[in-house]
Amino acid sequence: MLETVGLSKTFKEKKAVDGIDMYLDVGESVGLLGPNGAGKSTTISMIASLMKPTSGDVLLNGKSTIKNPADIRKVLGVVPQEIALYEELSAYENLKFFGKIYQVKKAELESRIQEVLDLVGLAERQKDLVKTFSGGMKRRVNIAAALLHHPKIIILDEPTVGIDPQSRNHILETVRRLNVEQGTTVLYTSHYMEEVEQLCDRVYIMDHGKIVASGTQSELFSILSSEDTLQVQFSKISENFLEAIRAIEHVRRVEETGDGVRIISKKGSNMLSELVHAAERHHIQVIHFQQEVPSLEDVFLHLTGKTLRD
Amino acid sequence: MKAVMLAQFWKDKRAPFIILLFMAISILLTVIFGDAERIDQTTVAIFSSESEEIEEFWEQRLNESSDIEFVIKDEEEAREGVIHGTSDAAVHVMEDDFLLIASSNKPSIQMIEQEVHQVFLEEAQLQAVAGSGNMDELRTEVQEYMKNPPIEVETKSLEGGAIADYDMGIQLLFGFTLFASMFTIGFKVNGITIDKASGVWNRMILSPVSKTSMYMGHLIYSFLVGFFQILMVLLIYEFLMGYDLGNFLMIVTIAAVFALSMVSVAMLIAGFVKSPEQFYMILPSILPIIPVVSGVYMMPGTITNPVLQFIGDIFPLSHAVEAMVDVTLFQANWNDILLPIVFMLLIGVVAMGIGINMVERRR
Numbered sequence: 001m002l003e004t005v006g007l008s009k010t011f012k013e014k015k016a017v018d019g020i021d022m023y024l025d026v027g028e029s030v031g032l033l034g035p036n037g038a039g040k041s042t043t044i045s046m047i048a049s050l051m052k053p054t055s056g057d058v059l060l061n062g063k064s065t066i067k068n069p070a071d072i073r074k075v076l077g078v079v080p081q082e083i084a085l086y087e088e089l090s091a092y093e094n095l096k097f098f099g100k101i102y103q104v105k106k107a108e109l110e111s112r113i114q115e116v117l118d119l120v121g122l123a124e125r126q127k128d129l130v131k132t133f134s135g136g137m138k139r140r141v142n143i144a145a146a147l148l149h150h151p152k153i154i155i156l157d158e159p160t161v162g163i164d165p166q167s168r169n170h171i172l173e174t175v176r177r178l179n180v181e182q183g184t185t186v187l188y189t190s191h192y193m194e195e196v197e198q199l200c201d202r203v204y205i206m207d208h209g210k211i212v213a214s215g216t217q218s219e220l221f222s223i224l225s226s227e228d229t230l231q232v233q234f235s236k237i238s239e240n241f242l243e244a245i246r247a248i249e250h251v252r253r254v255e256e257t258g259d260g261v262r263i264i265s266k267k268g269s270n271m272l273s274e275l276v277h278a279a280e281r282h283h284i285q286v287i288h289f290q291q292e293v294p295s296l297e298d299v300f301l302h303l304t305g306k307t308l309r310d
Numbered sequence: 311m312k313a314v315m316l317a318q319f320w321k322d323k324r325a326p327f328i329i330l331l332f333m334a335i336s337i338l339l340t341v342i343f344g345d346a347e348r349i350d351q352t353t354v355a356i357f358s359s360e361s362e363e364i365e366e367f368w369e370q371r372l373n374e375s376s377d378i379e380f381v382i383k384d385e386e387e388a389r390e391g392v393i394h395g396t397s398d399a400a401v402h403v404m405e406d407d408f409l410l411i412a413s414s415n416k417p418s419i420q421m422i423e424q425e426v427h428q429v430f431l432e433e434a435q436l437q438a439v440a441g442s443g444n445m446d447e448l449r450t451e452v453q454e455y456m457k458n459p460p461i462e463v464e465t466k467s468l469e470g471g472a473i474a475d476y477d478m479g480i481q482l483l484f485g486f487t488l489f490a491s492m493f494t495i496g497f498k499v500n501g502i503t504i505d506k507a508s509g510v511w512n513r514m515i516l517s518p519v520s521k522t523s524m525y526m527g528h529l530i531y532s533f534l535v536g537f538f539q540i541l542m543v544l545l546i547y548e549f550l551m552g553y554d555l556g557n558f559l560m561i562v563t564i565a566a567v568f569a570l571s572m573v574s575v576a577m578l579i580a581g582f583v584k585s586p587e588q589f590y591m592i593l594p595s596i597l598p599i600i601p602v603v604s605g606v607y608m609m610p611g612t613i614t615n616p617v618l619q620f621i622g623d624i625f626p627l628s629h630a631v632e633a634m635v636d637v638t639l640f641q642a643n644w645n646d647i648l649l650p651i652v653f654m655l656l657i658g659v660v661a662m663g664i665g666i667n668m669v670e671r672r673r
């Protein structure tokens with residue numbers, strides 16, 4: 001449905017986006033994950049036809065949107081990172097204004113405003129001025145304004161920045177409903193990996209203007225697939241015992257942590273029984289053990305050497 | 311375009327105070343400074359600490375040729391009047407000299423001083439000619455001689471009638487009215503910069519509304535608000551405060567062209583700034599200079615420096631005030647005001663072109 005080919009943007013010698021190839025299929029929910037300054041917003045601006053790329057193209061159903069921006073604008077709803085609303089007007093007046101500029105038919109506009117207000121859970125506060133709203137409520141109106149014209153694709157640029165957990169959950173639920181119940185294609189950017197994990201079928205990870213990894217979540221986790229990590233708590237630890245663990249086949253690294261031992265071994269190597277035997281030989285009891293499941297944060301750390309919030 | 315204008319109107323409907331404030335300011339400034347110019351309606355106290363004869367002598371001389379009425383008063387009363395602001399000035403007359411007593415440097419003070427100085431100068435000339443002779447005889451002789459002067463100069467207006475007295479109050483009335491509207495127009499045009507900073511502009515770009523409509527919506531609304539403000543103030547002057555502004559249709563036409571041109575100048579300023587906050591900072595710094603370099607606060611011909619004259623001419627204010635004053639005081643016709651209107655339109659076209667170009671480049 002939507003595709004970027006070698007998309008690049010340079011600002012005064014600085015390459016903000018560097019040859020990005022990505023695609024969105026109909027009804028998909030795709031995450032664009034990266035730290036601040038990775039180039040996510042610039043990429044989105046180019047996809048949305050708000051900014052011309054230095055090179056590359058954005059294709060909608062195979063047609064260049066750089067040449068015909070009107071094509072993508074018809075089917076696109078963009079939720080910007082900033083609160084793009086008139087704060088002096090009420091939520092209802094804002095939506096009426098955006099409905100009018102999106103040329104939603106007069107007969108349809110009123111019902112459409114109520115629909116989107118219901119969706120974001122602000123129907124009861126529609127007559128209140130936006131400037132009296134909390135940050136979370138403003139962000140919900142910000143989303144509602146992008147939905148008035150029934151967009152087929154919606155791009156959300158960090159829609160949960162700086163808001164309370166309740167509003168955040170509400171926004172995530174709204175996005176999920178848009179995608180699952182209404183079949184809207186979603187491109188969701190965030191530097192909160194747990195949001196992307198929760199919402200997205202596929203993920204692109206960006207850093208320094210480049211896509212450093214992409215795929216489904218399991219595909220991304222498989223980047224870390226060469227190793228298993230086991231966190232074990234013993235009744236006591238001795239140097240001899242640690243040596244015995246290191247001697248077990250496929251164990252690559254043993255690290256003493258504050259509350260136990262972290263054992264990194266070759267992926268799929270079943271060394272648990274040998275570990276228990278070694279403990280028995282040293283008269284040590286295994287109190288607790290846990291196989292660590294990797295997160296997108298771990299994937300990002302593995303790929304870039306830094307955390308998402310760095 | 312209609313939706314963009316409507317949204318701006320909804321915002322102002324909630325907070326109309328700025329427009330009302332600037333309307334009030336322009337009327338207040340005219341009342342304060344405009345009426346201060348109307349010294350023909352006031353009297354000036356004179357007194358002498360030397361003798362009553364001196365007072366009576368100078369009272370007669372001063373009232374012979376002046377439009378200002380000079381009245382003998384007690385020194386204390388005259389000084390009190392100046393201190394409490396009931397009169398602009400008082401004159402302490404001496405045998406061959408005078409002292410002007412004033413509490414502030416109002417434009418009217420200069421005119422009073424000029425009048426008194428002229429009378430004292432003429433009297434000194436007569437004294438010099440009379441030498442040790444009889445002063446009264448010489449005065450009568452001069453007066454008789456002047457009844458049939460060898461050269462008589464008669465000044466007429468272009469239409470053949472009498473030349474109207476220049477009324478600085480009217481010039482200030484138009485000047486302050488247009489000056490206050492410049493702020494309103496500027497702040498409204500800043501709506502574009504605000505929309506750009508908030509992201510609303512990008513939302514509009516993504517909508518089917520064309521960029522021309524987006525600009526037009528903002529600019530037409532700014533024009534309408536600015537023009538409405540000028541119109542309201544002029545109506546108040548004409549119908550509530552009893553000013554005779556002459557051909558009202560011509561005055562309103564000039565006001566409309568001025569508002570249009572000022573929208574363009576505000577757009578040009580918007581092209582130079584990076585944020586709405588910067589606009590709010592720069593506009594009030596630039597606007598007060600414009601009436602000064604345009605000579606709005608001064609009698610025509612006061613500014614003679616060609617550089618200042620050129621700077622004044624590149625802003626629409628000088629052209630608008632000149633045209634309005636011509637209509638009100640000198641009964642100018644449509645042909646007479648065509649040139650200032652063309653100048654204002656030219657400024658508008660150039661400023662708008664550059665302004666929009668710069669705003670677009672800044673994206």
